[in-house]
Amino acid sequence: MSDPIEVSLTHRMNFPDKEDLLDRTAQGILGTPMDRPEGPLKVSGTATYADEDHPPGTVYGWLVRSSISKGWVTGFNTRDLRAMPGVLAVIRDKRMLRNPAQGQASKAPYQGPAEIFYKGQPIALVVAETFEQARDAALNARADYDDRSAKGVFVPAEAKYEAPRSQQASKGDLDEAMDEAAFAVDVEYHTPSMSHAAMEPHAAVAWWDGGHVTLRGSYQMLGSNKAELADALGISPRNVRILSPYVGGGFGSKLGISHEGVAAAIAAQKLGRPVAVALHRRQQFETTHRRSESRQRIRLSCGADGRMTGVGHDAWVSNLPAESFSEPVTQATPFTYDGENRQIGHHVGRLNITCAGSMRAPGEAIGVPVTEAAMDELAQAAGIDPVEFRLRNIPEKDPSSGRPFSSNRLADCLTRGAESFGWKDRRENGARREGEWLIGMGVASAIRVNMLVPSTARVILLPDGTARVETDMTDIGTGSYSILTQIAAEVLGLPADRVTTVLGDSDLPQSSGSGGSFGAASSGSSVMLAAKAVREKLAKRMDCDPDDLTLKDGYAIAENRRRTLAEVLEGDTLQGTGTIKKGLTSVDHQQACWGAQFAEVAVSTVTGEVHVRRLAATFACGRILNAKTARSQCIGGMIFGIGQALHEEISTDARDGSFVNRDLAEYHVPANLDVPHIDIEFLNDRDPYANPMQAKGIGELACCGTAGAIVNAIANATGERFRSFPVTLDKVLERLG
Amino acid sequence: MKAFDYYRAESPADVIGTDARPIAGGTNLLDLMKHQVETPDRLADVNHVGLDGIERDGDGLRVGALVRNSDLAADPSVREGWPLLSRAILAGASGQIRNRATTGGNLMQRTRCYYFYDLDTPCNKRAPGSGCSAIGGVNRIHAILGASGDCIATYPGDMAVAMSALDAVVEVEGPNGRREIAATDFHRLPGDAPQRDNDLQPGEMILSVRLPAPLGGKHIYRKVRDRRSYAFALVSVAAVVVMDAGRMSTVRLAFGGVAHKPWRVPAAEALLQGQAPSPDLFDRAADAVLDGATGQGHNDFKIPLLRRTLNAVLAEATEGSK
Structure with missing residues (x-):
């Protein structure tokens, strides 16, 4: 076969898209509820996840946890462990990680297993011939410590908080607005530490070929992960290859290179054999990122007409010492609702508990439900229906920066959603009862910023008229394989079964990776551009303008000529490379995804148990690329919200900062019976400022707001406001007569 | 997991009087072994010893120790005569776990106390004499009744709570022959020996659970x-x-979830027996049940919760009856 003919397109989003290419193509596959191409592999257990495909000769590592919360490791019973059956190595290498890298860090996180910052921190890796031998030896590890746990800070109330200047903002005079307002609320909410608890715990297997390491792991962003692993090991990124063909859920916990990857690579290098390291569920809870707990003070004011005059949002979150990430709780507050007088405060405390990092919709996931609950409180104070109150306060443009919105469909979502849900049947607080159950309805807006991240992909059209998509993008359960296949098929006019999508290999063109709900729009745009470059080449061969070319079902059609792609290609391979970059539209417009969420709950007057009876949501997030995976993303996000409202909380022992409920039996994510019928509706939407596909993020949006709707429904049912998440039955019980 | 010997028992005789730990569904023991909370030297696989039938015993029922929870809950005669047992089993675990878990194994289920599972913390149940981390720690799920200064763990199961209420009898056999233990007495209070969950003696094996005649x-x-x-x-x-x-x-x-064993208070039952139902009477029964109840901080709410739940259950049970 001859060398491919290469074409490329790079596009920077400096201007809104006016081409509407995806509204003009003919295949009609994009947006359909196409099944996942890899679905049969996953449901038959034959899709191999990170720890399910080991090279011959693989040996196994198990991480040893620190039993103190702060101090230094001064000694280790290495010799005893080395004498145990099958043990090959006890590794305490200064390149091992204190905590996983933060998302998009592209450099190693804090390293060194000798200084202890939190209980459970990995302090060694024991490697043995079998998994069982490794774990047995690791459980027999005994470290000597210089134990400074008594100086540890384990509870937020005892932490010292910093207020980084760049993260404070104010406009007008909020205090005065609050004083003069007809109605005002000044309330404090609390949200707990939470864990991603993805179905697949972190795992990696590493092997070396000379100075080159290959790591098969479970990661979300291979481009930056490659740089992080290289930096951690002190080698060039050129000598690192990461493979993550399937990822069993990430939610942000696999954004950065983690303990298991670095430890496996170090051990494999030392032993000259492939080494697999998988985290136990308990280690996943204890050593990978948590979502920070938060304390949030919300101040809102409005006039007698229900028009808002002030918005204040102060947040207190935490992280380990020297960790730059802090949960951006107030991210959506500056632009969601009107109000001349505004204040944003952000405070970071240092704690000796497991590292905090990004978890599904960092910021909005906990900031939006809290502001939405406070909005409900203000609506109630003002005696205005909560939907109407929100509608009255949707700004024309970003009230903090003055920037126009690329698109703001919040009002449409609220109006349409209220109608679909049957909001008009909502009664006064405490007015609806069925037997022992109090019934209530609640609403919350859903807001999440929309992002575009540089992404590159290759689309190869082969001489037989089939195509291959190649990019280092990951599919973390979101549906990347589906949508990238659909985008290429749509632009090239191919049935989906003639397109193969290859992902999860860092040797492929670097994509955005999966995170921040930017993956579909960013990597999708790069695939669209790559396919578009090929399409333009085909137009040339058909002797027509690209606008006059129709590609459908493997045929190229121009004027009255219709040829198969194989005929047009004449034995050639066309290889298109597409790159998308963000540009001025991210700066001169406020971009966000919008939604309205509705919940109906029942609260037991006997036990305080809260059951969610139904959920409904209306979303506007640009073009929908696959109706089924989009809906699945929203269902997953809203279930996430149920957990946040009612169940999920890392219980921390205040004496040493340890997470006591670090398994799925005691850390409660919603189970089947907790999840009611969920209705999801997408508005027909396009955002030309977002990217050339005019699509936006989905998965995170769906979890922003759900918990707010649920606690507002609880307030409607009981007449009581619960300002501490999750609303467990003991909190309800306390307030029931 | 520590290395261990394994053998497949063909009959109860292969197990009784040995130092082997019987394993059936393994739904709890395997977890505990992986964490090295339990480190048995020898496992006897009892899945093939028989004892897996449900048979009539006069007006009552004899349930073999190897009857799976799913099968027991679905058994037509159980659903008819002892629906409480069926409902309790179905309220526990998940379908997958119930398919594996057995009647005998479920009785042997150990506590879910967080600290019991954490080798790096003191726990008198796991390491006698080391102390109790739950006292003064996170104790939301812990006992309000019958706890001791050495242990505040609870028995976490559901099945045994129903068996206790139904006056079931656990039939066990040891090197010295067979004996019967009332289900209510099978689990013990922690006292100063919380490492012992129940009254089963070394070398003894559970053969069956006998349910007396249906109460209606x-x-x-x-x-x-x-x-x-x-x-x-x-x-x-x-x-x-x-x-x-x-x-x-x-x-x-x-009552489950409140003590180191299914909690049974004859005085409360006696108070209600023969009386016409009334909220005041229910409340007095709750007083009797909660006699001596003590919260540990995070679990204080269990005291009012138990009272409210009992009142609601009694109201439901007596509703509409003349």
Whole structure:
């Protein structure tokens, strides 16, 4: 076969898209509820996840946890462990990680297993011939410590908080607005530490070929992960290859290179054999990122007409010492609702508990439900229906920066959603009862910023008229394989079964990776551009303008000529490379995804148990690329919200900062019976400022707001406001007569 | 997991009188072994010893130790005569776990106390004499009744709570022959030896559980928990109430999630028995049940929760009866 003919397109989003290419193509596959191409592999257990495909000769590592919360490791019973059956190595290498890298860090996180910052921190890796031998030896590890746990800070109330200047903002005079307002609320909410608890715990297997390491792991962003692993090991990124063909859920916990990857690579290098390291569920809870707990003070004011005059949002979150990430709780507050007088405060405390990092919709996931609950409180104070109150306060443009919105469909979502849900049947607080159950309805807006991240992909059209998509993008359960296949098929006019999508290999063109709900729009745009470059080449061969070319079902059609792609290609391979970059539209417009969420709950007057009876949501997030995976993303996000409202909380022992409920039996994510019928509706939407596909993020949006709707429904049912998440039955019980 | 010997027992005789730990469904023991909370030297696989039938025993029923939870809950005669047991089993665990878990194994289920599972913390149940981390620690799921200064763990299961209320009898055999233990007495209080969950002696094996004749009446198992399925009870109430001419002729009550064993208070039952139902009477029964109840801080709420749940269950059980 001859060398491919290469074409490329790079596009920077400096201007809104006016081409509407995806509204003009003919295949009609994009947006359909196409099944996942890899679905049969996953449901038959034959899709191999990170720890399910080991090279011959693989040996196994198990991480040893620190039993103190702060101090230094001064000694280790290495010799005893080395004498145990099958043990090959006890590794305490200064390149091992204190905590996983933060998302998009592209450099190693804090390293060194000798200084202890939190209980459970990995302090060694024991490697043995079998998994069982490794774990047995690791459980027999005994470290000597210089134990400074008594100086540890384990509870937020005892932490010292910093207020980084760049993260404070104010406009007008909020205090005065609050004083003069007809109605005002000044309330404090609390949200707990939470864990991603993805179905697949972190795992990696590493092997070396000379100075080159290959790591098969479970990661979300291979481009930056490659740089992080290289930096951690002190080698060039050129000598690192990461493979993550399937990822069993990430939610942000696999954004950065983690303990298991670095430890496996170090051990494999030392032993000259492939080494697999998988985290136990308990280690996943204890050593990978948590979502920070938060304390949030919300101040809102409005006039007698229900028009808002002030918005204040102060947040207190935490992280380990020297960790730059802090949960951006107030991210959506500056632009969601009107109000001349505004204040944003952000405070970071240092704690000796497991590292905090990004978890599904960092910021909005906990900031939006809290502001939405406070909005409900203000609506109630003002005696205005909560939907109407929100509608009255949707700004024309970003009230903090003055920037126009690329698109703001919040009002449409609220109006349409209220109608679909049957909001008009909502009664006064405490007015609806069925037997022992109090019934209530609640609403919350859903807001999440929309992002575009540089992404590159290759689309190869082969001489037989089939195509291959190649990019280092990951599919973390979101549906990347589906949508990238659909985008290429749509632009090239191919049935989906003639397109193969290859992902999860860092040797492929670097994509955005999966995170921040930017993956579909960013990597999708790069695939669209790559396919578009090929399409333009085909137009040339058909002797027509690209606008006059129709590609459908493997045929190229121009004027009255219709040829198969194989005929047009004449034995050639066309290889298109597409790159998308963000540009001025991210700066001169406020971009966000919008939604309205509705919940109906029942609260037991006997036990305080809260059951969610139904959920409904209306979303506007640009073009929908696959109706089924989009809906699945929203269902997953809203279930996430149920957990946040009612169940999920890392219980921390205040004496040493340890997470006591670090398994799925005691850390409660919603189970089947907790999840009611969920209705999801997408508005027909396009955002030309977002990217050339005019699509936006989905998965995170769906979890922003759900918990707010649920606690507002609880307030409607009981007449009581619960300002501490999750609303467990003991909190309800306390307030029931 | 520590290395161990394994053998497959062909009959109870292969197990009784040995130092081997019987393993059936392994739904709890395997977890504990992986964490090295339990490190048995020898496992006897009892899945093939028989004892897997449910048979009539006069007016009662004899349930083999190897009957799976799913099978027991679905058994037509159990559903007919002892629906409380069926309901309690179905309130526990998940379908997959119930398919593996057995009657005998479930009785042997150990506590879910967080610290019991954490080798790096003191725990008198796991390492006698080391102390109790739950006292002064996170104790939301812990006992309010019958706890000691050495241990505040709870027995976490549901099945045994129903068996206790139903006056079931556990039939065991040891090197010195067979004996019977009332289900209510099978589990013990922690006292100063919390490492012992129950009264089963070394070398003894559970053969079966005998259910006495059906009581009739209303059977209610109400389990209050942090999520609606696959969560252990914060509080559970098992109740059988038979009404006769407007009075409660038979009352059986047992409580889960509140003590080191299924909690049974004969005085509370006696108070109700023969009386006409009333909220005031229910409240007095709750007083009797909660006699001596002590919170540990995070679990204080279990005291009012138990009272409210009991009152609601009794109201439901006596509702509409003349």
